[in-house]
Amino acid sequence: MDALGIQHFGAFLLACIALNLTPGLDTFYILARSSREGHAAGLAAALGINAGCLVHTSAAVVGISAVLMTSALAFAALKYLGAAYLAWIGLRMLLTRTGAPRAATATRGEGAAAAFRQGMLTNVLNPKVALFYLAFLPQFVALHAAHPQLGLLVLGLSFIGTGLSWSLVLALLGGRIHRLLHTRPRLGTAMDRLCGTVLLGFGVKLALQQRA
Template identity: 80%
Template sequence: MATLGIAHFGAFLLACLALNLTPGLDTFYILARSGREGRAVGFAAALGINAGCLVHTAAAVLGVSAVLMTSALAFSLLKYLGAAYLVWIGLRMLLSRTAERAPAATRGRGMDAAFRQGLLTNVLNPKVALFYLAFLPQFVAPQGGQPQLALLVLGVSFIGTGLSWSLVLALLGGRIHRLLLARPRLGGWMDRACGAVLLGFGLRLALQRQA
């Protein structure tokens, strides 16, 4: 990787694995969607989240993420959009009727919705954009002649490790899904719990300040 201007690539991959294994919004969202609607929907959620990571990688390569670091207005606008979206999803889950929670009622539209929501929850989080801008350049060699290419390779590598773990989570959620099929009332409580947690993530994002 030295020829691409990447330093300490092995350490970078280990850091990626540690970061991906740390529970957060992405972990919770994939488990929630796959647990309620099956592993196929969980796979769609995982793809959506990692597609969002691809957007952040491109933004870091192009320097767009730097705008969020220097512009309080841009940071606040994206932050409140992301927070409002999370709160909206959380409230929908909290207030949905029992019939709407049935897996059969959402199976047809679940994959599209899971992908779209996963993508937007990631793209609309300015903290993720700033993370990419702060984390990836640490592994770009100062003497490298193609820093943009190095950033791109590092971003894609991070997405590769993240997608692998996301698919494992979707498979785990699929097992939870089979359990909930036999216990519909438990599924209703899970929806309420998931809605409350997503609502909490949204409120926390709204209260975060620009670093």
């Protein structure tokens, strides 16, 4: 760890666990996908979200995320793209036809591939996540070390590891909810409305956010 400049690794892991356990967009999205389509879609959503985290880790290592911190235009462009994408997903769920069979309502982009793709995009298109990586990871790396970039990469992968573990738990939990909704179509329709409203709300919240 010394060559990588990593400091207080134990404290870093505890912070990762605490942050991952804090409910947010990722938590809700995984539960929404798995409760509507089953644990397979939830697992794919979890993998997609963490693939997005890998993109942010790579961007932080090479310094691309710094552009978002210094460029108001770049930040705004990514923010509004992300907000529009979340709003689009939310609206499609809100407009689900009442009483439609559960098997045909796979988030209007059916299957694990769509869950992975949407999960990754909701993460990649959130500039706040990029800024978080840029601000959080360097606190645990001595930048005068021989290989600080590798240190940042190891920390980013460690964060992804803790996040993926929790994401998989959420996907399996959502799968249990899916079995309940499958036998109660009215409850399933209500869940669609709730999920759509919350995702739309996340989109509005992202659109209104400012750079820290």
